[in-house]
Amino acid sequence: MALEIVAGCVNCWACVALCPHQAILEAQPHFLIDSDRCTECIDAHATPQCAAICPIEGVIIDELGTPLNPLGSLSPAARDG
Amino acid sequence: MPTPTPPNTAAKASGCASGRCGSSASQIDELDASVAQRVQDHPCYSEEAHKYFARMHVAVAPACNIQCNYCNRKYDCSNESRPGVVSEVLTAAQAVKKTLAVAAAIPQMSVLGIAGPGDALANPERTFATFAELSQRAPDLKLCLSTNGLMLPQYVDQIAAYHVDHVTITINCIDPDIGAQIYPWIFWKHRRITGREAAEVLIAQQQQGLEMLVARGILVKVNSVMIPGINDQHLKEVSRIVRAKGAFLHNVMPLISDPAHGTHFGLIGQRGPTPQELKTLQDECAGDMNMMRHCQQCRADAVGMLGEDRGAEFTLEKVEAMQIDEHAAMGRRLALRAAIHAELAEKRAARHAASAQVIELPRPAATLGRPVRMAVASSTGAVIDTHFGHAKHFHIFEVSAEEIRALGTCAAAQYCGGEADCGEADNTLARTLTALSDCEVMLCARIGIEPWGKLEAAGIRPDGAHAMEPVASALREAWKTMLDNGQLSVAPASQRRA
Numbered sequence: 025m026a027l028e029i030v031a032g033c034v035n036c037w038a039c040v041a042l043c044p045h046q047a048i049l050e051a052q053p054h055f056l057i058d059s060d061r062c063t064e065c066i067d068a069h070a071t072p073q074c075a076a077i078c079p080i081e082g083v084i085i086d087e088l089g090t091p092l093n094p095l096g097s098l099s100p101a102a103r104d105g
Numbered sequence: 106m107p108t109p110t111p112p113n114t115a116a117k118a119s120g121c122a123s124g125r126c127g128s129s130a131s132q133i134d135e136l137d138a139s140v141a142q143r144v145q146d147h148p149c150y151s152e153e154a155h156k157y158f159a160r161m162h163v164a165v166a167p168a169c170n171i172q173c174n175y176c177n178r179k180y181d182c183s184n185e186s187r188p189g190v191v192s193e194v195l196t197a198a199q200a201v202k203k204t205l206a207v208a209a210a211i212p213q214m215s216v217l218g219i220a221g222p223g224d225a226l227a228n229p230e231r232t233f234a235t236f237a238e239l240s241q242r243a244p245d246l247k248l249c250l251s252t253n254g255l256m257l258p259q260y261v262d263q264i265a266a267y268h269v270d271h272v273t274i275t276i277n278c279i280d281p282d283i284g285a286q287i288y289p290w291i292f293w294k295h296r297r298i299t300g301r302e303a304a305e306v307l308i309a310q311q312q313q314g315l316e317m318l319v320a321r322g323i324l325v326k327v328n329s330v331m332i333p334g335i336n337d338q339h340l341k342e343v344s345r346i347v348r349a350k351g352a353f354l355h356n357v358m359p360l361i362s363d364p365a366h367g368t369h370f371g372l373i374g375q376r377g378p379t380p381q382e383l384k385t386l387q388d389e390c391a392g393d394m395n396m397m398r399h400c401q402q403c404r405a406d407a408v409g410m411l412g413e414d415r416g417a418e419f420t421l422e423k424v425e426a427m428q429i430d431e432h433a434a435m436g437r438r439l440a441l442r443a444a445i446h447a448e449l450a451e452k453r454a455a456r457h458a459a460s461a462q463v464i465e466l467p468r469p470a471a472t473l474g475r476p477v478r479m480a481v482a483s484s485t486g487a488v489i490d491t492h493f494g495h496a497k498h499f500h501i502f503e504v505s506a507e508e509i510r511a512l513g514t515c516a517a518a519q520y521c522g523g524e525a526d527c528g529e530a531d532n533t534l535a536r537t538l539t540a541l542s543d544c545e546v547m548l549c550a551r552i553g554i555e556p557w558g559k560l561e562a563a564g565i566r567p568d569g570a571h572a573m574e575p576v577a578s579a580l581r582e583a584w585k586t587m588l589d590n591g592q593l594s595v596a597p598a599s600q601r602r603a
Contacts, residue, residue: 034179037167037194038292041228069295077170077292079178100174100289100369 025087026059027072032083039074048074054083140353143270143324157445157487160216161207161408163200164192165231169223171253171291171307174369175330175360180222192222197234199421201242204235206424207408208243209434211415212441213485218249220273226256229263236267245435245442249273251328255291255307257314264323271324273356274311278336279343281305286335289369312350319351326354331378331386332370333360344390355390359383410485444575445487451577474593476505477584480515480541480565481576482549489571489579493552499541500576504584509577515540538563546583548576 026047033054040048040055045068047061057074064086065072075084075092081099082091169178195203208214217239219225225232236248249271250264257274264272278284284304291303298306318325327347329340336343344355360377362370369375378386408416480499482491501512517537534556541547547565550572560567571579587593 036169036178037223038169038178038227041168041230071296073295076295076297077168079169079172098172098290100286 025064025066026062027057027064027074027092028059028085028087029055029057029074030083030085032080034080036079038077038079042073042077044068044073140324155410156485157213157449158215159211159213159408159410159485160218161204161214162218162220163195163204163235164222165195165197165200165235166219166221166225166228167194167223168227169221169253170227170255170293171224171303172289173253174287174289174375175332175362175371177367177371178223180366193421194222195421197231197238199424200231200235201238203419203421203424204239204246205243205429205431205434206427207415207419208246208438209427209429209431210418211408212434212437213410213487214246214438215442216247216249217243218251220251224253224255225250226252226260229256229260233260233263233267236269240267242431243435245438247271251275252314253307254311254314255293256310258310258317261314261317261321261323264318265321269323271326272318273326273328274315274352275328275330276308276311276315276343276347277329277332278304278339279308279312279346280339281308283336283339284308287332312346315347315350315352325352326356327352328356328358330360331357331383333376333378333382335375337378337382337386340386341389357383357387357390441488444578448487448575448577474506474584474588476503477546477587477593478503478512478544479546479548479580479583480544481580482547483576486511486514487576489548489550489574489576491550493547493549493556493567496549499547501544502576502580504580506584506588509580534559538565541565546587548579548583 029048031054035050035052035055037055040050043062044065045061045063047058049056049058069076072084072092078084078093079098081093081095081097084092086092169176172178204217208217219232219235232250239246239248247270248267250269251273252275254274254276257272277287281301281304284307285301288304288307290297290299291307293303293306315325315327325347327343329336329343331337331340340357344357347355360370360375362368362375362377364371364374407414408419479502481489481502482493482496483489483500484491486500496517498514498516500514503510503512517540538559542563544565547560547567548571549567549569551569552560552567557567568583571582584593
């Protein structure tokens, strides 16, 4: 059970220090999640920390490929409507 | 795939374009005396200091814990640093090494700041590890940091423990309904919160952090981004409140919303203020508070004098190869600072004397010697630190018994650009000599034999005897030497030739 970072990540570092298991790897072209370390935070927090701070929609996905921050979920316009 | 970086023309803007240098030298004089004492070496806080002192930012703080609608996290924070560019992120150890290298090469270095590229306090380990090491190894450097304020109350004690001099908080509003239009979300207590609730938390944290810093005697500057139609009228209220709480400066900056930067405001066509709108608001807020008008919105890895960026000279690779005598470097900084303080104190005294004077006394009828125009090769105008052949420009002064008058700068046709350019050397030197034809003396750190001869032939006496000395004292000495030699009772050589 692990999350995955996919293309679109802008390497902003926000998730790196928050991960309770140091599972985020600095890499090119984008950061990666070490699937052996990632627990999706179920043992540590109410919500996966990387996804809770990630500023980019759609770049952190679960094992089913579902984005934790779906398209439109972070944009100000979406919430206004 | 690398993302394209939008054009960054603003970064090339010169440091002292007249339109950006709105603050008067006397502005610092008007600050509370104890505050003035503490900001006198800080290039960001006084127009006077920014001509003499250099600062650098180290990009150790990439992460951010809030989203601003004027920011695209692909690039550096568009408030605390230049938007649309990406800094090379440093570890604390790399940042310390780079700072010591820069401070050894640029003795004007007086301030080390952490301003991003994200938020200094969203990266507390890197930020405080950098401060801890530098406060031991370069205790003469002033430390400062910029933050959105969200985590400020939690870290005020650490900020005080490392003797951080100045903290900048970006405060765009004190009304959560306005905040909700600027901040779509924040990361708070391990989750993301949005809308008005997010703005309420952020504003409360900022205001509490401001109060706690002031209570500990740490200088607080407030930055605000002026967003027409959203917080422009509101910022007058912000200015009043933050001043009442003890912030010593309020810096209102224009929204930058180039669609190419991909920010929310950029994409929806939210415009920035016109220069006139910005000035009007700054004037209205200035009634309440000292403003800084020469702010350059520097990037998070800026190095050098305000408006110049010498970052390319100090890449990680180059810094690794440098051998640095930290102790000797600190000695040079302290000596230079003492010389500059003496010069500034003299200027301040002269300014106060001038404003107190009611009746203008007649000048002595007979002056001892005629005024002389002199050119100075100096990177900053403060110290004679430049080789004649390397100077990009010369500072021109008119020196007389009574005063040293700065006449501006004159661009040099660069003479020595390395061997490849040397075929051109004669031509460029001739162009430079034409530009300097009014001058009788060329004060520079060093000069080659050939240009020496040509300068002399053109009636300009090269003088390398004052290398690394403050400009003002060197000018006075050069003038006095001419006086003692009896050269000032006759017309300049150029007029005699004519």
